[in-house]
Amino acid sequence: MNEHQDNISDRESFEQEQNELTKRRIAELEELKKLGLNPYTYSFDVDSCSTDILQTFKDDAPQREVSVAGRIVSLRRMGKASFCHIRDSKGKIQLYLKRDDIGPAYDHFKLMDLGDIIGVRGIVFRTKTGEVSIHAKSLDLLAKSIRPLPVVKEKVDEQGNKMVYDPFSDKELRYRQRYVDLVVNPDVREVFVKRAKVVGSVRRFLDERGYLEVETPVLQPIYGGAAARPFITHHNALDFDFYLRISDELYLKRLIVGGFEGVYEISKDFRNEGMDKSHNPEFTMLELYVSYKDYNWMMDLVEKMIHSVALTVTGGARVKVGENGIDFTPPWKRITMLDSIREITGEDLAGKSEDELAAIAKKHRVEVERSMGAGKIIDAIFSGLVEPMLIQPTFITDYPIEMSPLAKRHRSKPGLVERFELMCNGHELANAFSELNDPLDQRSRFEDQAKLKARGDEEAMVIDEDFLRALEYGMPPTAGLGIGIDRLTMVLTDRESIRDVIFFPQMKPEK
RNA sequence: GGGGCCGUAGCUCAGUGGUAGAGCAUCUGCCUUUUAAGCAGAGGGUCGUUGGUUCGAUCCCAACCGGCCUCACCA
Numbered sequence: 001m002n003e004h005q006d007n008i009s010d011r012e013s014f015e016q017e018q019n020e021l022t023k024r025r026i027a028e029l030e031e032l033k034k035l036g037l038n039p040y041t042y043s044f045d046v047d048s049c050s051t052d053i054l055q056t057f058k059d060d061a062p063q064r065e066v067s068v069a070g071r072i073v074s075l076r077r078m079g080k081a082s083f084c085h086i087r088d089s090k091g092k093i094q095l096y097l098k099r100d101d102i103g104p105a106y107d108h109f110k111l112m113d114l115g116d117i118i119g120v121r122g123i124v125f126r127t128k129t130g131e132v133s134i135h136a137k138s139l140d141l142l143a144k145s146i147r148p149l150p151v152v153k154e155k156v157d158e159q160g161n162k163m164v165y166d167p168f169s170d171k172e173l174r175y176r177q178r179y180v181d182l183v184v185n186p187d188v189r190e191v192f193v194k195r196a197k198v199v200g201s202v203r204r205f206l207d208e209r210g211y212l213e214v215e216t217p218v219l220q221p222i223y224g225g226a227a228a229r230p231f232i233t234h235h236n237a238l239d240f241d242f243y244l245r246i247s248d249e250l251y252l253k254r255l256i257v258g259g260f261e262g263v264y265e266i267s268k269d270f271r272n273e274g275m276d277k278s279h280n281p282e283f284t285m286l287e288l289y290v291s292y293k294d295y296n297w298m299m300d301l302v303e304k305m306i307h308s309v310a311l312t313v314t315g316g317a318r319v320k321v322g323e324n325g326i327d328f329t330p331p332w333k334r335i336t337m338l339d340s341i342r343e344i345t346g347e348d349l350a351g352k353s354e355d356e357l358a359a360i361a362k363k364h365r366v367e368v369e370r371s372m373g374a375g376k377i378i379d380a381i382f383s384g385l386v387e388p389m390l391i392q393p394t395f396i397t398d399y400p401i402e403m404s405p406l407a408k409r410h411r412s413k414p415g416l417v418e419r420f421e422l423m424c425n426g427h428e429l430a431n432a433f434s435e436l437n438d439p440l441d442q443r444s445r446f447e448d449q450a451k452l453k454a455r456g457d458e459e460a461m462v463i464d465e466d467f468l469r470a471l472e473y474g475m476p477p478t479a480g481l482g483i484g485i486d487r488l489t490m491v492l493t494d495r496e497s498i499r500d501v502i503f504f505p506q507m508k509p510e511k
Numbered sequence: 512g513g514g515g516c517c518g519u520a521g522c523u524c525a526g527u528g529g530u531a532g533a534g535c536a537u538c539u540g541c542c543u544u545u546u547a548a549g550c551a552g553a554g555g556g557u558c559g560u561u562g563g564u565u566c567g568a569u570c571c572c573a574a575c576c577g578g579c580c581u582c583a584c585c586a
Contacts, residue, residue, distance in 0.1 A: 020555055021521055021537060074546075081543035098543055114536075128544045135544095150522040151536050153547040165547055166523050166535050172578045173522090184522090228586075273585050274512095283586090367583075383586090421586095428586060459585080484586075508577065 025146040028111045032141065037108060039144035044069050044119035050086070050093035057124055057132045066134060068093065069119040069142060071183060072112065074153070082109065083133075086118065087183065094133040095120055105139040115145030152184050175505050188500075194313050195489045195501055199266060201312040202286060202485075205305050211262035211288065216251035218244060218268070224467065225249030225406065227459040228271040231281075244270035248287045249406065249480065250467045253435060256289050256478050257470045264288040266485065277497040278427055281506050284485040293479035294434040295418045299395050302422060302430055302481065303330035306393070306488070313492045321425050321494050324391050334395040334420075337382060344386045349378055351415075357381075373452055375402025390423035405445040405461055407433035422483075425491050432481040439471035 029039050048066040070086030070093075080099040085092045097120075099106040112118065122136040150168040157163060167185075168174065174181040174188075181188050203213065221240070223230040225247030232241050248265045255263045269285045290298075310317055310328040317329045335343070342348050347360050357377040361368045366384040368377050378400050390396075398410055399419040407417035418434035436442050446463040453460035489501040499505035 019521070024537070076545050076548050077542090078545065078548075079542040081545085083545045083548085085546085094546075096544065100543070125544095127546090129546070131544095131546075133544085148521045148536070152522080153535070155547050163547080168522065170518095170522085170578085172518090175578095226586075271586080274583085276585085277580090279585065431586080482586095487586090510577080 021148045022146055025113060025144070025148075028113070029144045029146060032108060032111050032144065035108060035111075037141055039141055041140065041142050044140060044142050046119070049090045050088050051091040053093055053124055053134070054091070054132050057126070059126060064124050065121065065137070066124055067119065067121045068134065069117065071117050071145075072114050073149075073183070074151075075114055077110075080106075086120070087186075091186075094127070094131050095122070095136055096125075096127065096133050097136045097139060102136055102139055108141060109139055112141060113145060113148075114151060115147070115149040116141060117143040117145070149180060150184050171499075172507075175499055175507055176510065178503050191489075191493045191495060191501060192503065194493050195485075197313045198309055198489050198492060199284075199485060201309045202305065202483075203266065205308055206262075206264050206288065209262070211264050211290065212260055214252070214255060214260075214263045214265055215267070216245075216248050216255075216265060218270075220245050220251075222462055222464045222466075223247075224461055224464050226269075226271075227403075227461065229273055229458055231270045231272045246271050247482070248285065249482070250464055252287055252289045253475060253478070253480070254467065254470045256291055256435075257473055257475045261291040261476075262289070275506060277499065278487065278490075280486065280498050280502055283498070283502075286481075286483040286485055288481045289435070289478050290480075291476040291478050294477065295397070295420055295432055295479055298432045298479040298481050299334065299420060302395075302432070302483075303332055303393075306422075306429075309488070310492060319492060319494070321491055322496060324425065326392060326425060326491065328393060332393040332395060332422075334397060336398040337378070337396050337400075338398070340386050340390075340394075340396055341378075341382055344389055345381070347381075349381070372457070373402045375400040375404070376457075379403050387423060387428070388426045391425055393422060393424045393429070395420045395422055401445075402448070404433065405449050406436055406442075408436045408438075409441070427487055428484070429487055429491070430481060430483040432479065435475070435478040435480045437471060437475040437477060439468055442471055443468055 032039050046067055046069045048068055050068065050070065053066055053068070068086065068088065070088035072084050073087045073092065074085040076083045082097045083094055084097070085094050097106060097109055102109075119140040119142050120134060120136045121138045122134040125133060125135050127133050151166060152168055153165040155163045155165070168180065174185070207213070219233065219235070219242040221242060223243035223246050226249070228246045230243040230246050232243055234241050246269055248267060248269070252263055252265060264287060266284065266286045268282050270282050272281065273279065275281060307317060307328045307330055310319060318325055318327050338348070338350055345364060347364075349357060349360065352360070354374045354377065357374055358368050361377055361381050364381065364385055366380050368380055372380070382396075397420040398413060398416045399407070401409065401415055401417050404417040404419050407419040410416040410418050420432055421428050422430035436445065446461065446468070449461040450463060453462070486498050486501050490496070490498060493501060495501050
């Protein structure tokens with residue numbers, strides 16, 4: 001089938017799919033064209049926005065003429081006069097349209113619907129019932145809507161509680177048609193405005209300290225920097241399979257080798273793993289590397305940074321997340337991983353063999369597999385039993401060396417590395433370490449990973465010879481950090497699903 | 512991948528082994544300060560898809576598609 005035929009059949013199915021509501025609106029659109037209107041105009045001069053008008057209105061001030069534009073979201077026609085609300089990027093405002101005032105445009109208005117985008121010029125006034133509104137002098141249709149939006153009605157009772165009638169609540173529709181969700185559910189917009197503030201305030205915090213924002217490859221010949229399965233893609237001209245990055249780490253450290261003393265990147269990583277309410281296949285990661293610093297210094301920085309982000313985004317250091325109140329005021333608890341396991345389970349895992357660890361895991365109904373090394377078993381015990389209990393921001397420090405192949409050996413505790421994870425609301429929010437900069441040690445750690453891979457661990461890291469070559473030239477002592485921006489946003493906006501902080505969460509394709 | 516729940520009008524939902532109903536939205540009429548506007552009337556559905564059982568399926572059964580929750584896996 002050629003493209004032309006495709007287009008024809010697409011058009012046929014489009015026409016068949018039309019329901020009564022859409023057909024009616026297309027008929028109205030034709031009617032408006034006959035009246036000489038262009039239903040899809042090119043521009044409109046807007047000089048005010050809804051919330052500014054509402055906030056600055058004074059009953060005793062001189063009359064003020066404004067020009068606003070937005071989408072019709074409610075409509076009350078009363079014969080020769082009508083009220084409607086339009087929604088613009090900041091909020092809603094009511095319009096009052098009277099036939100005697102706008103003349104023929106009132107007949108045009110009769111052909112308009114919920115969802116149409118209009119521009120109005122008029123006088124700000126207060127109605128009998130007290131709502132600040134715009135008394136229209138002119139009305140322009142800017143874009144006709146031919147597909148009916150869900151109609152969500154609200155009522156604010158005397159206590160100021162907002163009641164929502166007929167909410168648009170089907171999660172599948174909300175995620176697949178986020179544009180509708182955003183039009184109809186204003187709190188969704190708020191979440192994403194906050195998300196932008198999270199990213200903005202992180203960036204400002206790091207820029208102020210002189211760290212350089214950089215970009216590194218998404219398409220990588222060798223993936224690395226984390227334990228995860230990658231997506232594979234194919235480059236046609238090179239006839240070579242590339243991996244979508246699972247982390248920025250190894251490239252950012254190459255830049256530290258190159259002499260930058262502080263670099264960071266905020267970008268998408270991709271992991272080819274299960275999806276649930278805290279995992280999306282593509283997600284946003286902040287990574288930061290600072291020379292001549294260690295993980296202790298990094299803990300101080302993370303406390304300051306997230307505290308400042310919380311202040312910027314929520315206006316305070318205390319944040320309500322579900323049933324919990326989380327307080328980001330520094331300092332936060334710092335406890336070693338093994339101590340935290342001992343505190344919660346009573347088990348001392350220090351110096352235990354792989355078999356002993358497996359037995360302890362089994363005792364606490366934590367599943368382990370044969371391919372797991374000692375490090376992975378400890379991690380399984382930790383994530384299964386301890387992690388969910390950590391609600392207040394807590395630094396878990398000093399991880400087993402086997403599960404941290406890129407982290408530097410602990411300066412005083414054999415078998416451990418200088419690594420911390422920030423836990424909050426039962427999830428990992430950040431991961432950081434004193435970076436391993438000994439090229440020979442790094443090589444042997446990669447070799448250990450290769451052995452795990454041979455045992456069937458699909459997430460074990462692969463040897464990156466170019467990265468080793470970089471380390472061989474010499475990398476200064478460095479502290480490195482990764483923060484999941486989506487999860488940080490979840491905490492700061494009180495959303496329990498990552499899908500609620502990503503505009504277009506991954507879904508199976510329709511049909 | 513396992514288990515549970517779900518898919519009925521544009522939206523939110525009810526319902527029945529004899530091809531369906533409500534509220535809002537839509538349409539017609541009335542209405543020049545309404546606000547979940549109101550009053551009177553009307554139209555609108557391949558009941559997720561495909562099979563099976565049955566005289567007959569939207570309902571019972573199976574598979575599939577999609578979603579949510581949960582466990583597993585996983586940052």
